[in-house]
Structures are given as C-alpha cells and as structure tokens.
Amino acid sequence: MLEIKGLKVKLEDEDKQILKGLDLTVETGKVHAIMGPNGSGKSTLSYVLSGKDGYEVTDGSAELEGEDLLDMEPEERAAAGLFLAFQYPVEIPGVGNMTFLRTAVNAQRKARGEEELSAGDFLKEVRAKAKDLKIDADMLKRPVNVGFSGGEKKRNEILQMAMLSPKMCILDETDSGLDVDAMKLVADGVNALRSEGRSFLVITHYQRLLDHIKPDVVHIMADGRIVKTGGPELALEVENNGYSDILAEVS
Amino acid sequence: MALAKLKSDATEARLVGVTLPEGAAWSNAARADALARVRQMGLPTKRDEYWKYTNPSELTAAEAPKAAVFDAGEVPLFDAVDRLKIVFVDGVFDTDASDELTGEGVEIERLADAMAADIHWAKELYGVLETRGQTPVERPLAALNTALATDGVVIRATGKVAKPIHLVYLHKDETSDAVLHNLVKVETGAEVTLLENGPAAARFSGCLEVEVADGGSFHHVRAQGRDHERRTVTHCFARVGAESSFKSFTLTVNGVMTRNECVLEIIGDDAIAHVAGVCVGDGNDFHHDDTVFITHDALNGESRQVFKKVLRNGATGVFQGKILVKEGAQKTDGYQISQSLLLDDDAQFLAKPELEIYADDVACSHGSTSGAIDETALFYLRSRGVPQYDARNLLTLSFMAEALDEIADPSLAEELRDRLEGWLARRS
Ligand SMILES: Nc1ncnc2c1ncn2[C@@H]1O[C@H](COP(=O)(O)OP(=O)(O)O)[C@@H](O)[C@H]1O
Ligand SMILES: [Mg+2]
Numbered sequence: 002m003l004e005i006k007g008l009k010v011k012l013e014d015e016d017k018q019i020l021k022g023l024d025l026t027v028e029t030g031k032v033h034a035i036m037g038p039n040g041s042g043k044s045t046l047s048y049v050l051s052g053k054d055g056y057e058v059t060d061g062s063a064e065l066e067g068e069d070l071l072d073m074e075p076e077e078r079a080a081a082g083l084f085l086a087f088q089y090p091v092e093i094p095g096v097g098n099m100t101f102l103r104t105a106v107n108a109q110r111k112a113r114g115e116e117e118l119s120a121g122d123f124l125k126e127v128r129a130k131a132k133d134l135k136i137d138a139d140m141l142k143r144p145v146n147v148g149f150s151g152g153e154k155k156r157n158e159i160l161q162m163a164m165l166s167p168k169m170c171i172l173d174e175t176d177s178g179l180d181v182d183a184m185k186l187v188a189d190g191v192n193a194l195r196s197e198g199r200s201f202l203v204i205t206h207y208q209r210l211l212d213h214i215k216p217d218v219v220h221i222m223a224d225g226r227i228v229k230t231g232g233p234e235l236a237l238e239v240e241n242n243g244y245s246d247i248l249a250e251v252s
Numbered sequence: 253m254a255l256a257k258l259k260s261d262a263t264e265a266r267l268v269g270v271t272l273p274e275g276a277a278w279s280n281a282a283r284a285d286a287l288a289r290v291r292q293m294g295l296p297t298k299r300d301e302y303w304k305y306t307n308p309s310e311l312t313a314a315e316a317p318k319a320a321v322f323d324a325g326e327v328p329l330f331d332a333v334d335r336l337k338i339v340f341v342d343g344v345f346d347t348d349a350s351d352e353l354t355g356e357g358v359e360i361e362r363l364a365d366a367m368a369a370d371i372h373w374a375k376e377l378y379g380v381l382e383t384r385g386q387t388p389v390e391r392p393l394a395a396l397n398t399a400l401a402t403d404g405v406v407i408r409a410t411g412k413v414a415k416p417i418h419l420v421y422l423h424k425d426e427t428s429d430a431v432l433h434n435l436v437k438v439e440t441g442a443e444v445t446l447l448e449n450g451p452a453a454a455r456f457s458g459c460l461e462v463e464v465a466d467g468g469s470f471h472h473v474r475a476q477g478r479d480h481e482r483r484t485v486t487h488c489f490a491r492v493g494a495e496s497s498f499k500s501f502t503l504t505v506n507g508v509m510t511r512n513e514c515v516l517e518i519i520g521d522d523a524i525a526h527v528a529g530v531c532v533g534d535g536n537d538f539h540h541d542d543t544v545f546i547t548h549d550a551l552n553g554e555s556r557q558v559f560k561k562v563l564r565n566g567a568t569g570v571f572q573g574k575i576l577v578k579e580g581a582q583k584t585d586g587y588q589i590s591q592s593l594l595l596d597d598d599a600q601f602l603a604k605p606e607l608e609i610y611a612d613d614v615a616c617s618h619g620s621t622s623g624a625i626d627e628t629a630l631f632y633l634r635s636r637g638v639p640q641y642d643a644r645n646l647l648t649l650s651f652m653a654e655a656l657d658e659i660a661d662p663s664l665a666e667e668l669r670d671r672l673e674g675w676l677a678r679r680s
Contacts, residue, residue, distance in 0.1 A: 051635050052631075052634070052635070053631050053635075054627065054631065074634070074639075074640065075631060075634035075635050076634045076635075076637050076638060076639045076640065076643075078635075079634070079635055079636055079637035080637050084635075085635055087632070087635075090632075091628050091629050091631075091632035092629075093626075093629045093632070093633075093647070093650060094650060094653075094654075095649070095650025095651060095652075095653035095654065096646060096647070096649075096650040096653075100646075101633075101636075104633075104638055104642070104646065105633070105636035105637050105638055106637075108636075108637045108638045108639060108642065109636075109637035112637065112639075144650075161636060165636065165637065
C-alpha cells in the first residue's frame with residue numbers, strides 16, 4: 002500500500018534535516034504503528050506524505066499503491082486515498098462542519114469520476130457515523146473545530162476519516178489530549194474502519210492507544226529514521242522501559 | 253487662509269449653475285439651509301483629516317466622470333423576493349417600471365410629492381438628521397445631497413410592513429450624475445425592511461435618513477451594483493429609540509470609488525444598532541471606504557460594526573469607524589471589527605478604529621486586522637481533497653461570514669453569498 006524508501010527531508014527555509022533516510026513499507030490491510038520520542042520527525046513524515054508546504058524532499062521516494070505521492074498536490078493525494086488525522090486539527094471559522102465534510106466528500110468523488118452524494122444520502126450517512134462517535138448535531142453545525150475541546154477535535158478527525166473512507170489512514174498522535182473514554186471512542190471508530198483493503202499508520206508517543214488499536218507491526222523512530230521494527234511486543238517494551246534502552250541498543 | 257480660499261473656490265466651482273428644486277416653503281427652506289451649510293463648510297478635499305485615506309475629488313468635481321454602462325447579464329438581485337419594487341433610472345423615478353406605491357402598514361410617496369406638500373411629516377426628518385450628523389465631524393457631501401436631491405422616496409411604516417420595499421437603481425446613461433434622498437420613518441412598534449440595489453448612475457450621491465421610534469425595527473440590505481466605473485457616495489443617518497432595532501448591511505462589488513458613511517445615534521434605552529458590510533474589489537482603481545460613527549446616548553445600548561473587505565490586484569480598502577459613548581450611557585455594549593483579506597501583496601487596507609468613552613460601566617471592543625489566506629487552513633482543506641482553488645474560495649467566503657451573518661433574513665444572506673461566489677468564480 003505505502004512504500005517509503007530512503008526518504009530525506011529538510012526544512013525549506015532552514016538548513017535543517019529532519020528525515021534522514023527513512024524506509025517504511027505498510028502492506029495492504031495492515032496496521033502499523035510508529036512510536037518515537039518527541040522531535041524524532043513523526044509529524045514531519047505525516048506532513049510530507051500528505052503534501053504540506055515548507056518541506057523539501059532531498060532524496061528518496063514515497064509511493065501509494067505504486068503511484069508517486071510526492072509528485073501530487075495534497076488534494077490529489079487525498080483523492081488517491083491518503084488521509085491524515087492531524088495532531089493539531091485546524092480551526093476554520095466561518096465554515097460549517099457539515100459544509101466542510103460535504104465539500105470534501107464530493108470533491109473526492111468528483112476527482113475520482115464518481116457521482117456526488119445527494120444532500121439526503123450525505124446527511125443520513127453523516128448522522129449515523131457521527132452518532133457512533135458521539136458527535137452531536139450541534140457539533141456538526143458549528144464552524145470546523147472552532148470551540149471544540151481537544152477530544153472533540155480528534156473525534157471530528159475520525160468522523161472525516163469515516164466519511165472519506167480512505168485506503169491509507171495516517172493518525173498523528175490521535176490519542177494526545179484524550180481521556181480514557183474519548184480514547185475508547187476514537188479507537189472503536191478506527192477499529193470499525195479496519196478492513197482488508199485499508200491500511201493504517203498509527204503514530205503515537207505512548208503505548209496506551211495501541212492497547213485499543215492492536216497493531217500488526219511496530220516501528221521505533223528516532224532522529225529521522227526507523228531504527229527498529231518488530232511486533233506488538235515492541236510497544237510494550239517502550240511502555241515498560243522507555244525509549245532509552247532501545248535507542249542505546251541500536252546506536 | 254490660502255487653503256480656505258482654495259476650498260471655497262472649489263466649492264463655488266461645483267455650485268456654478270446649480271438650481272435648487274422647488275417645493276413647499278418648508279422644503280425650500282431646508283434646501284437653502286443645506287446649501288448655505290455646504291458653502292460654510294466647503295466641499296471636502298484630500299487635505300481634510302476625514303478624507304485622509306480617500307481622495308474626494310471625483311465626488312466633488314463639477315462634472316461627473318463618465319462610467320460605462322455595465323450589463324451583468326444575470327438575474328437582478330432580490331428578483332425572487334416578494335417585494336414592493338420602486339425603480340429609478342439614472343436617478344429618476346420610473347413610474348411604469350415601479351409597483352404602485354401602496355402597501356399594508358406603510359405610506360410611500362415620491363420625495364418631490366412630499367416636499368411639495370405644505371404640511372408633511374417629512375419636514376421633521378428631511379435634512380434634520382443629516383444636520384445633526386454634521387457634528388462633531390462635518391459631512392459636506394451629505395449637505396450637498398440635501399440641497400440638490402431631485403428624487404427619492406419617503407416611507408412611513410405604521411405597522412409591520414408585510415413586503416420589503418425594494419429600491420432598484422438602474423444605470424443606463426454613461427454621463428448620469430444622480431442625487432437621491434430617501435426618508436424612512438418607523439413609527440412606534442412598526443417594522444420595515446428596505447432593500448436597495450444597483451449602481452444608480454455614473455456618479456451617485458445617496459442619502460438616507462431613518463428615524464426608528466421606540467420598539468420599531470428597521471432592516472436594511474443593500475448592494476451597490478457590479479458596474480466597474482461608477483463613483484458613489486452614500487450617507488445613512490439614523491436615530492433609534494428605546495427597545496428599537498436598526499440593522500443595515502451593504503455589499504459592494506466593483507466600482508472605482510465608493511464612500512459609504514453611516515452615522516447612527518442611539519437615543520433610547522435598550523436599543524440595538526448594527527451596521528455591517530462586505531466589499532470585494534479587484535484592481536488598482538478600486539477604492540472603497542466605509543466610514544461609520546455610532547453614538548450611544550442611552551442606557552444598555554448594543555452596537556455592532558462588522559466590516560470585511562476582500563481585496564486583490566492593487567485594490568484599496570478603507571475603514572474609519574468610531575464608537576462614541578456619551579456620559580451616562582451606562583451598560584453600553586459596543587463592538588467593532590474591520591478586517592481585510594488581501595489576496596495578493598499589492599492590495600492595501602487602511603483602518604482607523606476609534607473609541608471615545610465618557611461612561612464608566614461599558615463594554616466596548618474593537619479590532620482591525622489585515623491578512624492573507626490562512627495557509628494552515630488551506631492545507632487542511634486540501635488534505636481532505638478540496639482542490640486549492642475551491643479551498644481558497646471557501647476560506648474567502650468564510651472570512652466574510654461574520655458580516656453576512658448580520659443579515660437577519662437567511663434567504664437574503666444566501667442570495668448575497670451566491671453573488672460573492674460568482675465574483676470569486678469569475679476570478680479563478
Ligand atoms: N516547520 C518547522 N519549522 C521548524 N522546525 C520544525 C518544523 N517542522 C519540524 N521541525 C523540527 O523538526 C523536528 C521534528 O519535528 P516533528 O516532526 O514535529 O517531530 P515529532 O512529531 O516526532 O515530535 C523537531 O526538532 C522540530 O522542531
Ligand atoms: Mg508530532
């Protein structure tokens with residue numbers, strides 16, 4: 002599904018290298034987790050994959066189902082099936098959440114040559130999915146993320162993911178700022194989307210989210226590279242011993 | 253002194269050959285008084301503090317600059333609204349195109365007819381609020397309008413007026429120079445909606461005086477036409493009583509020169525007064541100025557000024573807004589926001605927000621910002637699959653939303669929003 006080879010990324014305006022030759026392959030239908038200390042470049046990876054400005058790829062490649070991701074506009078990547086649940090979801094005053102969702106869903110359908118969803122069908126689908134995530138009608142009406150609590154913002158990200166039904170979902174620290182109940186909701190939302198044709202890359206600093214979203218593969222990232230790859234037990238190792246042991250071992 | 257002489261010479265140059273329309277004795281007196289005030293104040297020049305950001309020369313020139321007639325080729329605004337339609341062509345009332353001037357809960361007359369009557373309520377309003385509005389800041393162009401206005405309507409709402417009154421201002425002559433003056437008197441507990449749209453003329457001076465009695469409600473939505481070359485100066489003077497509501501929204505699209513002044517006075521307790529506007533401008537020769545002055549002279553008044561400008565390609569936007577809270581006007585809640593969205597580096601926004609407060613128990617806030625499209629929000633939208641162009645337009649519309657929200661009737665707001673979408677789409 003997702004294949005990253007030797008990816009090197011620096012900041013566009015600064016002489017600062019952040020990703021330093023990153024290799025990662027996520028197979029179709031699998032859930033991979035990336036764990037790593039703050040500042041190791043996890044968010045940068047997710048931004049570069051989704052096409053945010055401000056980064057310069059100096060080497061390497063990233064492909065989604067064989068298509069060169071790095072050559073596409075952000076909206077093209079989305080239409081190709083990539084989705085990023087932001088670590089810090091963005092507030093957009095003046096744009097209603099519902100309008101935002103419908104615009105996004107229909108834009109992607111249009112890009113893929115599919116027919117737009119009718120207002121009625123869309124509404125039905127949103128309501129059902131919002132209910133599962135305990136997102137009430139009021140939250141759907143309000144401007145995108147404006148005045149939402151941390152947990153509401155994250156649930157809203159998952160709602161968008163559910164509505165857009167992407168192939169490759171990247172979740173950047175979706176657990177941060179969530180209490181146990183909210184984390185459960187979010188994890189249930191993600192698990193409901195797990196399927197044979199869909200892959201996940203779950204970025205997290207802590208192991209606890211992985212108790213709920215059980216990964217197939219766990220990667221440890223440090224200083225712009227994947228330094229160790231293993232099974233779910235790797236997450237437990239981090240939980241018990243922190244990152245220092247693993248980092249010492251690989252350096 | 254040299255300056256004063258220059259000013260009076262320029263004023264006389266504008267007034268050469270001017271004759272005042274004739275009417276009943278009281279109206280002749282009102283016009284003569286206005287003309288005398290114009291002479292005494294002198295017409296504005298760019299040296300005046302109040303015209304620091306906007307050069308009035310095209311508005312004061314003896315001859316109106318030409319403006320090509322523009323056919324937008326679209327359904328006129330508010331066409332689907334069930335309304336009472338009154339049409340002016342280049343500033344002249346068009347009987348055939350207008351509906352009959354009758355409606356439930358309302359009396360409507362042509363200005364000239366009202367001004368010809370020896371006894372008429374218009375006497376208490378015509379030029380009266382305009383004169384009050386001359387202090388503390390002089391507005392000579394408004395006095396000039398009072399002196400010269402040849403047409404307009406006078407509206408007296410005595411109940412809840414069922415249909416909006418819609419003034420349509422058509423522009424068909426590229427040299428027209430129109431001066432219209434409208435009066436609205438909203439009696440105690442009455443309600444009326446006034447719609448205005450169209451460029452009116454190559455050069456247009458519009459003056460609206462509105463008196464809202466206790467418990468009355470005045471709702472005003474106006475759009476100034478899509479003509480690219482028109483010059484416009486408008487003044488709205490309003491005085492609102494206790495527990496009354498005044499809401500005015502203006503959409504300005506194109507035009508080379510627009511100065512919209514709004515002077516509002518809250519004289520009764522628990523009243524609200526909102527003035528809002530959206531302007532979208534494209535090109536070096538676009539200049540748009542909102543100048544607002546709101547006076548709180550009663551308890552527990554609420555005022556809002558919400559102005560949003562979208563500017564590109566060297567367009568200039570100006571905002572001068574003031575909230576004056578007089579001594580004793582306790583519990584005043586005054587809000588003022590003026591913001592511009594600059595779609596490129598060439599556009600500019602000049603703002604002068606002011607607060608002057610003589611009461612101690614008030615909550616007033618003002619803010620003014622100028623900025624580009626929010627790149628983070630743009631990326632967020634694009635990452636969800638919304639193409640860059642659509643995402644930019646959506647963010648631009650969302651920037652204007654706070655001002656559009658000031659329109660109480662959602663269907664009117666939606667109609668204006670559609671027009672704005674069209675404007676953006678034509679610039680893709
Ligand atoms: N736009 C940016 N400007 C400056 N520094 C940045 C920027 N993006 C990332 N960095 C730096 O790159 C490093 C990796 O950041 P990030 O990708 O956010 O790490 P993580 O998500 O793993 O905590 C950090 O040192 C961070 O300060
Ligand atoms: Mg991060």
